[in-house]
Amino acid sequence: MRPMWILALPLVAACAAASARPAAQTPAPAAVAETTSVQRPQYPSSYRRHQNPPVLIRNATIMTATGQEIAGGSILFRDGRIVSVGATVDAPADAVVIDGTGKYVTPGIIDDHSHLGVYAAPGTDAESDGNEATNPVTAEVWAEHSFWPQDPQIPLAIAGGITTIQALPGSANLIGGRSAVLKLIPARTVQEMKFPGAPYGLKMACGENPKRVYRNRGPSTRMGNMAGYRAAFIQAEGYRQRWDKWNRTHQGDPPQRDLRLESLAEVLRGNMLVQNHCYRADEMAQMLDLAHEFGFKIRSFHHAVEAYKIADLLAREGTAASVWADWWGFKEEAMDGIHENAALVQAAGGRVVIHSDDPGGIQRLNQEAGKAMQAGNRAGVPVTRDQALRWITANPAWVLGIDSIVGTLEPGKMADVVVWSADPFSVYAKALQVYNDGWLVYDRNDPAHQPRTDFELGQVPAPGGDR
């Protein structure tokens, strides 16, 4: 018999806020014949847009991340959507008008590699929920089931202009589990933060970490790592075939559901995006071969300190490189990190993301992008301001499969907007206001818009306040 859970109709984008959005470019929701369980309304987003008056920011430098930097420009957003961007924009009578003189406006910043919520502060074992390090392949675990919305690191990141994150499992495992793509807003539950319609990512990890964690039981070598991925995807191929066949025919009992293989089958169908922690150039090339063997794409190599060595290959494959501006040397596979990594990948036609992987770094991705841009410029590998802005907006949006919804300042896009005190690539710039889907979630000059988590109440002094 068909189990009850298959009777419910597909309702992935069962959210009012999402229904008004353009569909994500990639991946399209899978056709029914190509789905198993994830097409059901399981663990849905309960995200709702907050009601807010229209906002007009005028006479600011508007950096759109679409190639334009409009001096003395304006931007109007209403009902969570950007209405217009340009040199002159008429203010509706009911709009809140912000004087942007001397200020800069960018899209909301997106971090495609965060462990907020899964490795929450204050950082005790009780909040250590990022690595299910009990098996080298744990595709069955989902980061959202670890995510703690009261992580006090969340408001700090919001104050840095972050509007969307991908919260990832850690890198202990070859296949660590599903990521959560989240609106970074104050919320009681992770469901309220889940980015409506965003595809899941699958965390995979190369190199030193898995082989160190599992050295006693295996894998204990890089070749063992590769064999581990392959064995998992071979199983997933069979699982996918069984389910796809059953979904076409509905003959007999449905196959036994397997949570681990369900995630991997979604990768094979192209519905889930592979987010691959991988440092070394030669290992990235191995992982691309793995992807070819099983017919999936690797969306981005995360950390990728040696991306510059194979920038041509990454550009050809269409795999992004999510990198730090300058981290290096903390382990052997990170020894060859260079300042110009991002610039060289950009110059080769690759897609660059500056990511954080760090609760400190996420607060200043604008600075990190500025640092990487200037390193390129100084070395004779020029990077434009728009390109550098895309490293922390449009490009991570693409990595997360939500680039048709967020990542640029264009009419129709979600009103994720940051107002900066100065050029965001300056060390002295601070986010003054952060709008998430049109909601003023942070205002540096107004304590009424400086959200605090439950954790902070009564034990972490308020910003600017004494104990």
Add this chain to the structure above:
Amino acid sequence: MITLLLAQTIAITGGTVYPVSGPKIEHATVLIRDGRIAAVGTGVPIPADATRIDAAGKWVTPGLIDGGGQMGLVEIGAVGGTREGRVQGDTIAAAFNVAEGLNPASQLIPVTRIEGITTALATPGGHLVSGQAVLIDLDGATIEQMLVKSPVGIVADLSEGAKDEGGGSRAAVAQRLRTVFRDALEYERRRVDFSRAQIEPLAASEADLEALLPVLHGQVPLLVIANRRSDIETALRLAREFKLRLILAGAQEAWEVAGDIAAAGVPVLVEPLDNIPSYDALGVRYENAAALARAGVKIALLETNTHNSRDLRQQAGNAVSYGLPWDQALRAITLTPAEVFGVADRYGSLDVGKVANVVVWSGDPFEFSTGVEHVYIRGREIPLTSRQTELFERYRHLPPAY
């Protein structure tokens, strides 16, 4: 033990010079001779044999000093064979001086100095009393050539990190330190009895007790890592009891007791970008450096991530963003650390007679758009190359030529 290898005269002309010890001077010359600063100012006569460096439009500052980290003591974080900053198994390791663990060939040194950091504290860690920190210049073929001062201080840890070694309670940590300090003084009084084993066992080894005596006589500072306000207060209390010269490090909640720290005349080493709350310091915040400076505390800034000691500039810039006046931020990575570490007679400012650690920048040293144009360490022009610049050159055009 400064070793001056080169007899050379260099004139850096026309730049905006930030001596730090005084106001900036436009269109000024910095004259370097034989590894020392020979003149600073406008109208400085330039010797005929001087190598001239045109710094018009550039900024000239002292070399930056990172007041923390483990430069020279770590090569690859995850590779134990390359780490020298922690002695094993000794809770009270006061006699452990890191100097002979320094690796003058460390790849981190060129990576760091070509971004304007010329001097750094190399700090032991990992214990209740971790050992002796030393100050090094980021140049020199031998340990002796690198050393600026040894020891600069003995490192003790009053943070959560040392609790296990202290007996599992903050109270036990403080009591343990008191016992060790008293035993060191007892040892000093009864050396003869000690050598004849006619004394009760003491709380640490002879070598460690001996090493603590300069601290207990106020000759060498005790550099105390403490973050929680109450731990900072404990450090101040211990310093009063034993008349210690105290340096606070980390000090994440120091802003809450800035007045007390200022009154005690205790300098603080701050990492401006610390702001992630932990149970060790729920009150950690970006404004710490500025609040301390406002209260009159002498602060020096840190970048404790040794591999990115070069981000000291970014730390300073962010301290400015969160309220520290720009001039004080520059001082907090030049002259103030030199004062705190007891080398201000030789380091930290562009004054005649001081060691010629000088950086020429394309602009504001804290800004990402600014590049380093020249670095001098003890008067030697440092080639702006590192393993990382070599990797860049190899791969800037693909495929690489091997």
